[in-house]
Amino acid sequence: MINIFWHRRDIRINDNAGLYHALKSDKPVQSIFIFDTEILSKLEDKKDARVSFIHDEITKLQKQYESYGGQLWVYYGKPIDVWKKILKDNKVSNVYINRDYESYALQRDDSISKLLDSKGSELRSYKDHVIFEKDEILKKDGDPYVVFTPYKRKWLEKIESRVEKGLSYYYKPYPNEQYIDNIHKTKVESSITLEDMGFEKSHIEIPSTSTSQKVIKQYSEQRNFPAVEGTSRLGIHFRFGTISIRQKAYKASKLSDVFLSELVWRDFYSQILAHFPHVEKNAFRAKYEAIEWRNNETEFKAWCEGKTGYPIVDAGMRELNATGYMHNRVRMITASFLTKHLLIDWRWGEAYFAEKLLDFDLSSNNGGWQWAAGCGTDAAPYFRIFNPYTQQVKFDKQWYYIKKWVPEYDTDAYPEAIVDHKEARERCLRVYKEALN
Numbered sequence: 001m002i003n004i005f006w007h008r009r010d011i012r013i014n015d016n017a018g019l020y021h022a023l024k025s026d027k028p029v030q031s032i033f034i035f036d037t038e039i040l041s042k043l044e045d046k047k048d049a050r051v052s053f054i055h056d057e058i059t060k061l062q063k064q065y066e067s068y069g070g071q072l073w074v075y076y077g078k079p080i081d082v083w084k085k086i087l088k089d090n091k092v093s094n095v096y097i098n099r100d101y102e103s104y105a106l107q108r109d110d111s112i113s114k115l116l117d118s119k120g121s122e123l124r125s126y127k128d129h130v131i132f133e134k135d136e137i138l139k140k141d142g143d144p145y146v147v148f149t150p151y152k153r154k155w156l157e158k159i160e161s162r163v164e165k166g167l168s169y170y171y172k173p174y175p176n177e178q179y180i181d182n183i184h185k186t187k188v189e190s191s192i193t194l195e196d197m198g199f200e201k202s203h204i205e206i207p208s209t210s211t212s213q214k215v216i217k218q219y220s221e222q223r224n225f226p227a228v229e230g231t232s233r234l235g236i237h238f239r240f241g242t243i244s245i246r247q248k249a250y251k252a253s254k255l256s257d258v259f260l261s262e263l264v265w266r267d268f269y270s271q272i273l274a275h276f277p278h279v280e281k282n283a284f285r286a287k288y289e290a291i292e293w294r295n296n297e298t299e300f301k302a303w304c305e306g307k308t309g310y311p312i313v314d315a316g317m318r319e320l321n322a323t324g325y326m327h328n329r330v331r332m333i334t335a336s337f338l339t340k341h342l343l344i345d346w347r348w349g350e351a352y353f354a355e356k357l358l359d360f361d362l363s364s365n366n367g368g369w370q371w372a373a374g375c376g377t378d379a380a381p382y383f384r385i386f387n388p389y390t391q392q393v394k395f396d397k398q399w400y401y402i403k404k405w406v407p408e409y410d411t412d413a414y415p416e417a418i419v420d421h422k423e424a425r426e427r428c429l430r431v432y433k434e435a436l437n
Contacts, residue, residue, distance in 0.1 A: 002184050004086070005096045007033045007072075008105075010128055010241035011057045013064055013180075015173040017128035022096035023179035029096075030184040031065060032086070033058055035076040035192055038104070040199075049202035049324050049358055050236070055194050056206075057242055062191070070183040076192045079108055083115055092121050098128035098241075101274050102362045129241065130267045131170055131249055132158065134274035137267070144275040145268070146284075148378045152264045159253075171250035204324050206358070207233035209243050213255060220258035226315075226327035227400035232259070233325065235359025238266065269367035272377055279366055279376070281347075288375030290435040294343040302418055303338055304352055306406070309417035312392040313337045315405035322405075324358035329395055335372035336386040341424040343431060346373035374432070382432040385425050 005022040011033075013019065022029045040051065062072045075082040086092065095116055097109065113123040127133050137154050138144060145151035162169035194201055211232040215222075222230025237243040245263070252260040276284060283289050302308050306317035316330035326334070331353075338349045350369040354360050370376025374384075396402055399409075408414045 001027055001091045001093050002030045003027045003094050003096065004090075004092055005029055005031045007031060007058075007061070008097065008241075009100055009239070010098045011054070011061055012242055012244070013061070014176055015244040015247060016098070016176055016241075017126040017174055018096045018098040018124075020174035020176050020179070021124065021126055023176060023182045025094070025096075025182070027093050028184035029182055030070070030073065030090075030186065032073045032075065033061070034079050034082050035074070035197055036079055036108075037077055038079070038108070040197060045355070046198060047200045047202045049204035049206070050240075050360070051197070051199050052194065052202035052204075053206050053236065053358070054240060055192075055199075057240065065183065068180055068183045069185045071186050071189055073188065073190045074192050075190065076197055080111055080115065083112055087115070087119050087121070092116075092119070094122045094124055096124050096126070099125045099133070100129065101133070101270055103277060103280055129245065130270050131155075131245060131263070132267050132271070134271050137271065144271060146272070146377045148265065148268050151268050152261065155264050155267065167250065168253075171246050171253070173244065173246055204358070206236065207325070209234065209237050216252060216255040216259050219256045223258070224329045224395050225401075226319075226330050227396055227398070227404070231328065235325075235357075235361075239359050239361050265367075266361075266364060269363040272367060273363040279370065280362065283373075283375035284370055284377050285375050287436055288373070291343075291375075292431060292435065293345040295345055295348070296342065299342050299418055300338075300344055300348060302415075303334070303342065303344070303349075307415050308337070308419075309415045310337065310388040311402045311406050311409050311414075312388050312396060315396075315402045318405040320353075320356050324356060326357070327401075329391075330401075331368060332372060333386050333388060333391050335369055337388060339369075339373040340385045340428045341388075341419055341421070343428060346370060346375070382436070383429060385428055387421060387425075389421065 003022050003025050005019045010016050010018065019029070019031070043051065058072070058074060062074070065072045095112075100106070100109070109123065109125070116123050132155060137151060137158065145154070159168045159170055211234060215230065215232060218230065222228050234243065234248065238245060249260060249263050252263060272284070273279060303313070303317060306314035306321065308314055312330065313334050316326050316334045319330070320326040335346070335349055338344050339346050346369045350365055353365055353369070357365065367376060371378065374382035392402065402409055406414070
């Protein structure tokens with residue numbers, strides 16, 4: 001009889017909440033990972049850098065388990081089918097997981113829980129991906145916060161409410177290494193290659209998990225300048241749990257309030273998705289569904305390819321297409337341009353980012369896009385329309401970023417602006433006003 005820990009968005013052994021509770025149990029722990037065909041089949045790019053990254057990290061994780069005398073069992077298929085096979089081939093007591101808050105994950109876990117229950121097993125879930133989840137930060141009346149600043153204030157108050165020897169209880173790492181001997185000692189090996197899944201290795205470079213203290217200390221001064229290495233680039237590692245949010249939040253609390261604030265945003269958007277699941281498909285503010293988007297496909301294609309004639313927008317889109325990354329300041333500029341200048345539905349842009357971003361996270365991506373479109377929580381008002389020219393002057397004054405990604409700028413090869421800024425702004429204000437009044 002064994003217990004099973006199922007890795008999902010937590011590709012690590014150290015400071016892993018669900019794995020910790022499994023290892024403390026009274027039975028040997030067998031860890032597994034499933035390459036989920038329900039997700040992979042929707043990916044059109046067979047060189048998707050995220051799949052390549054996950055495969056590399058799972059290979060590293062397998063070696064870690066081997067060093068402890070165990071194995072990581074790796075599967076490829078629909079989770080429900082994989083679990084039927086696991087339960088047929090093994091005597092399983094309980095299954096341990098860390099919670100995932102996206103709609104597909106909730107449905108998946110519910111179906112697995114029912115299957116386990118029918119076999120006399122139990123699915124036990126734990127918080128690991130965030131510092132505070134759905135109902136841990138609420139207003140006095142029990143309602144969720146929908147504005148970031150008071151949410152952050154309450155978040156910080158809770159962190160400070162339980163401090164032991166200078167360390168908040170909520171940052172405290174799980175000492176998995178103390179119970180590592182409880183890993184199931186097995187010689188049963190399982191491996192899945194990228195080719196087995198119909199994918200190829202990507203050559204897009206993945207940012208390191210080691211961010212210098214200098215970057216974090218100077219984060220507030222440097223983070224808005226896309227030509228500067230002023231951000232952590234840790235997004236993909238937070239997304240797939242190759243690093244611990246607790247450890248990074250603790251370090252941030254000592255080095256940069258602004259960087260810590262960015263981590264609070266992750267929790268904020270996660271709890272918004274949990275409390276208001278309709279935001280996955282619809283505007284948080286229902287009245288914004290009345291906006292009559294132009295949805296010009298030719299203009300959308302120009303935006304996707306970085307050929308709008310607005311250099312800061314084009315640089316951002318080209319950086320995204322080439323690297324799977326876009327600087328956060330430029331994400332706001334490009335999103336504002338698509339929704340406000342071109343009047344293209346924010347869901348089109350959200351879907352494109354979801355396809356391209358290494359660090360794609362549903363709740364944060366959705367929250368950012370709805371903010372840009374003016375229809376979300378804590379949103380920029382609809383009459384705030386970024387001027388791409390002034391944004392460029394302010395944040396890329398020497399044109400370093402633009403020259404890197406748009407080398408043909410200021411030559412005959414660079415396209416004319418697809419829309420006039422002043423006319424686009426006036427059109428946006430008119431369309432939004434008509435929809436909202």
